[in-house]
Amino acid sequence: MSSTAPSSALRIRLMARAGVLSGPTANLAPGFVQANLAILPCDLAYDFLLFCQRNPKPCPLLGVAEAGATSISGLGDDLDIRTDVPRYRVWKKGVLVDELQDVTRIWREDFVTFAIGCSFSFEEALQRAGVPVRHIEEGLNVPMFRSSIATTPSGAFSGPLVVSMRPMIPEDAIKAVQITGRFPSVHGAPVHLGDPEAIGIKDIASPDYGDAVTIRPGEIPVFWACGVTPQAAIGRATPELSITHAPGHMLLTDMLNATLSIQRR
Amino acid sequence: MSSTAPSSALRIRLMARAGVLSGPTANLAPGFVQANLAILPCDLAYDFLLFCQRNPKPCPLLGVAEAGATSISGLGDDLDIRTDVPRYRVWKKGVLVDELQDVTRIWREDFVTFAIGCSFSFEEALQRAGVPVRHIEEGLNVPMFRSSIATTPSGAFSGPLVVSMRPMIPEDAIKAVQITGRFPSVHGAPVHLGDPEAIGIKDIASPDYGDAVTIRPGEIPVFWACGVTPQAAIGRATPELSITHAPGHMLLTDMLNATLSIQRR
Numbered sequence: 001m002s003s004t005a006p007s008s009a010l011r012i013r014l015m016a017r018a019g020v021l022s023g024p025t026a027n028l029a030p031g032f033v034q035a036n037l038a039i040l041p042c043d044l045a046y047d048f049l050l051f052c053q054r055n056p057k058p059c060p061l062l063g064v065a066e067a068g069a070t071s072i073s074g075l076g077d078d079l080d081i082r083t084d085v086p087r088y089r090v091w092k093k094g095v096l097v098d099e100l101q102d103v104t105r106i107w108r109e110d111f112v113t114f115a116i117g118c119s120f121s122f123e124e125a126l127q128r129a130g131v132p133v134r135h136i137e138e139g140l141n142v143p144m145f146r147s148s149i150a151t152t153p154s155g156a157f158s159g160p161l162v163v164s165m166r167p168m169i170p171e172d173a174i175k176a177v178q179i180t181g182r183f184p185s186v187h188g189a190p191v192h193l194g195d196p197e198a199i200g201i202k203d204i205a206s207p208d209y210g211d212a213v214t215i216r217p218g219e220i221p222v223f224w225a226c227g228v229t230p231q232a233a234i235g236r237a238t239p240e241l242s243i244t245h246a247p248g249h250m251l252l253t254d255m256l257n258a259t260l261s262i263q264r265r
Numbered sequence: 266m267s268s269t270a271p272s273s274a275l276r277i278r279l280m281a282r283a284g285v286l287s288g289p290t291a292n293l294a295p296g297f298v299q300a301n302l303a304i305l306p307c308d309l310a311y312d313f314l315l316f317c318q319r320n321p322k323p324c325p326l327l328g329v330a331e332a333g334a335t336s337i338s339g340l341g342d343d344l345d346i347r348t349d350v351p352r353y354r355v356w357k358k359g360v361l362v363d364e365l366q367d368v369t370r371i372w373r374e375d376f377v378t379f380a381i382g383c384s385f386s387f388e389e390a391l392q393r394a395g396v397p398v399r400h401i402e403e404g405l406n407v408p409m410f411r412s413s414i415a416t417t418p419s420g421a422f423s424g425p426l427v428v429s430m431r432p433m434i435p436e437d438a439i440k441a442v443q444i445t446g447r448f449p450s451v452h453g454a455p456v457h458l459g460d461p462e463a464i465g466i467k468d469i470a471s472p473d474y475g476d477a478v479t480i481r482p483g484e485i486p487v488f489w490a491c492g493v494t495p496q497a498a499i500g501r502a503t504p505e506l507s508i509t510h511a512p513g514h515m516l517l518t519d520m521l522n523a524t525l526s527i528q529r530r
Contacts, residue, residue, distance in 0.1 A: 046311040049318065053326055057530050061318055073417070149530070152338070181528070184449065188528045225530070263446070263453045265322050265414070265426075265490070
């Protein structure tokens, strides 16, 4: 027998590493967990780790690398944090200063990498259960809003909860609560449904991030905690240097979405 | 109207604070979450927080205090970490050096307090669902064993997973998996059931901690990740000074067991 073929997730990582993939990762390597990435100097790592512990819905941690390490235990055997994301954003004191396909040349031994769950995983579960996801149907990015719900601060990290919105009929919203509630490591159950103003959203047609989507008669907006929350908190904390994935350009892991409904040991 | 009466959990804290309660807290303030306590110097806080993140089943964090703080946000309004546990253990380089009812005089500004979920919460849920819990029936401590399952290390923290064991008939074991699986913040679903040797337990009649309990014909042992795991990991890390609760002498919080099956925001 020949050796095991690389998983489709590893193939995506290798394509990003080789520089031949620089685009978004939506719909690539179906079934595999995609992760938000946040890379911070280690003097901020404790406060950020505690921010994630205190705000598990927007910041569901999948893994944390050792300081300076370029791999994350449990997320993939052949994984290089510096090269395997198709596009990175580099921030100085909270200001976007660069977009790169490879951050090897700016890598530092004091960098700590956090991999955070992403809604792609639960959207796959929704679609398998026959719950339509509007922004996917319309080929758009999910609409996201800054809510009036405050996160629980930790050190320099704080700010409002950013939520993503998916419109659906009430029957599907009930299914969606049950389905996503089984996936706590990728944002879990919704934080709100119905009246947008109740969580401080003035205009549902004008998202703060992403694209507006059609809301049909009889549908209600359903809101989930969103992985932009920790990114925005990092922006406000103004670390001298930080790196994130570019929106939609995620880290492909070897974890399976199907396993996320089961608590790990 | 008069002001709100103190919760039964607060009454227990106040009794401990006044020094009139120095015994175990099992069965006190039913319905309220009881927590394991670990207090460490802040130079070890990051590695311990990461150890908890990497080992969520034995170390389900309910809250982490700010360095030096004597209260923990979200666990109770009138709560003093230094006085509200009926009995503390004081450790120097991993060796037990004292048992105290009040740690005010040895409190330090660099102490970070971790409150960790405890199996009392899921035992209440098991009993409500009609699943008998043997050690409670027999008036004993739960039997606990060092398993051959390794935790995922973080810095100085490492070591085997310690498991608690409850014998039950297979039908109840199936119910227990479902019930405790809904309580990830108090150890969650079992880590093993059946053959003790499969997880390195040579003699089920000789627990490493707690008491042996009767296993009746037709029953299988069911094993859960146990809060002694982080205590043992702290012992091995040999911090110059650390404080824990004495076994069975837990911190009463104002959280309700019933809410632990719902992921917090």
